[in-house]
Amino acid sequence: MAVIKVQKLTKNFKDLVAVDRVSLEIEEGECFGLLGPNGAGKTTLVHMITAVSLPTDGDIWVLGKDLRKYPRRIKAMFGVVPQIDNLDAELTVLQNLTTFARYFDIAKDEARRRSMAALNLFRLEGKSGSRIKELSGGMKRRLLLARGLINNPRVLILDEPTIGLDPQSKYLVWQKLRELKGQGVTQLLCTQNMDEAAVLCDRVAIMHRGRVLALDSPKGLVERYVGPKLLEIEVGADQRDSINQELQSRGLDFEDAAGTIQVFHCDADRLAQELEGLSWNLWPRLATLEDVFFRLTGRALVE
Ligand SMILES: Nc1ncnc2c1ncn2[C@@H]1O[C@H](COP(=O)(O)OP(=O)(O)OP(=O)(O)O)[C@@H](O)[C@H]1O
Numbered sequence: 001m002a003v004i005k006v007q008k009l010t011k012n013f014k015d016l017v018a019v020d021r022v023s024l025e026i027e028e029g030e031c032f033g034l035l036g037p038n039g040a041g042k043t044t045l046v047h048m049i050t051a052v053s054l055p056t057d058g059d060i061w062v063l064g065k066d067l068r069k070y071p072r073r074i075k076a077m078f079g080v081v082p083q084i085d086n087l088d089a090e091l092t093v094l095q096n097l098t099t100f101a102r103y104f105d106i107a108k109d110e111a112r113r114r115s116m117a118a119l120n121l122f123r124l125e126g127k128s129g130s131r132i133k134e135l136s137g138g139m140k141r142r143l144l145l146a147r148g149l150i151n152n153p154r155v156l157i158l159d160e161p162t163i164g165l166d167p168q169s170k171y172l173v174w175q176k177l178r179e180l181k182g183q184g185v186t187q188l189l190c191t192q193n194m195d196e197a198a199v200l201c202d203r204v205a206i207m208h209r210g211r212v213l214a215l216d217s218p219k220g221l222v223e224r225y226v227g228p229k230l231l232e233i234e235v236g237a238d239q240r241d242s243i244n245q246e247l248q249s250r251g252l253d254f255e256d257a258a259g260t261i262q263v264f265h266c267d268a269d270r271l272a273q274e275l276e277g278l279s280w281n282l283w284p285r286l287a288t289l290e291d292v293f294f295r296l297t298g299r300a301l302v303e
């Protein structure tokens with residue numbers, strides 16, 4: 001049974017369709033990624049799943065139970081790390097955790113024990129008595145992660161968990177998320193970090209303008225939309241037409257991407273050899289999820 005199942009989920013803000021009939025299922029124990037440009041609808045989708053906001057239309061089921069009917073019971077299973085920090089500025093770091101634990105009816109001593117453990121985990125033990133305003137941006141993010149684990153959640157819902165973290169902290173969080181996955185914790189992860197999605201996620205949905213454009217394993221997405229290796233060709237303005245013509249005459253799948261032309265679904269090494277005589281500046285390279293992202297969502301900024 002799917003841990004989270006959403007069906008034709010829709011959210012309108014006046015005339016704007018922020019989430020547009022999205023259907024997907026998140027399986028037990030998987031890390032499911034949501035990728036998409038700013039404004040794609042990721043956070044809006046997560047807000048509906050975590051019962052922060054009501055859908056305009058469509059259904060959400062958690063372990064077969066209708067979220068509308070059992071919001072409290074279902075929310076108790078979730079650990080949520082929101083995109084926007086909603087820590088309590090009046091309280092200390094430790095108090096933020098112990099107070100949060102109370103929402104889950106965790107006894108006082110146990111709340112303190114778990115809070116200290118969570119602070120240790122995210123290397124915040126030295127800050128337990130500090131006020132929130134004394135924390136750096138990355139420390140606040142780590143505290144949100146610590147808070148999200150306080151109820152030993154069966155499902156973790158993370159909206160950009162590593163944004164603003166230094167590389168050391170980012171790897172620490174990745175390692176922790178992997179460990180939790182090993183313990184069977186299901187994860188829904190919104191991210192702008194393509195490496196993060198490729199490293200952590202079993203499956204990834206790419207969202208754009210409220211819709212899911214593609215859904216597969218990172219490797220599956222790369223193979224389908226780009227091919228395992230692609231060829232990059234640097235183009236000067238005077239070469240553009242002739243390169244375009246040559247590639248077209250070979251029936252290749254290619255795109256002009258601001259300064260370079262990328263050739264997809266090709267035997268990149270062989271093609272590089274064949275084109276050697278043309279004195280173009282070119283190089284084959286491994287394709288990434290970022291290439292898929294650009295192919296599906298375009299290179300222009302979405303407003
Ligand atoms: N409370 C709101 N009222 C009106 N419009 C909203 C509201 N929340 C979000 N939107 C709009 O809905 C769309 C989706 O926003 P959302 O925050 O879900 O995007 P996102 O994919 O999470 O983007 P980002 O990567 O920037 O976090 C955007 O066009 C946004 O302006």
Ligand SMILES: [Mg+2]
Binds near residue numbers: 083159
């Ligand atoms: Mg968002």
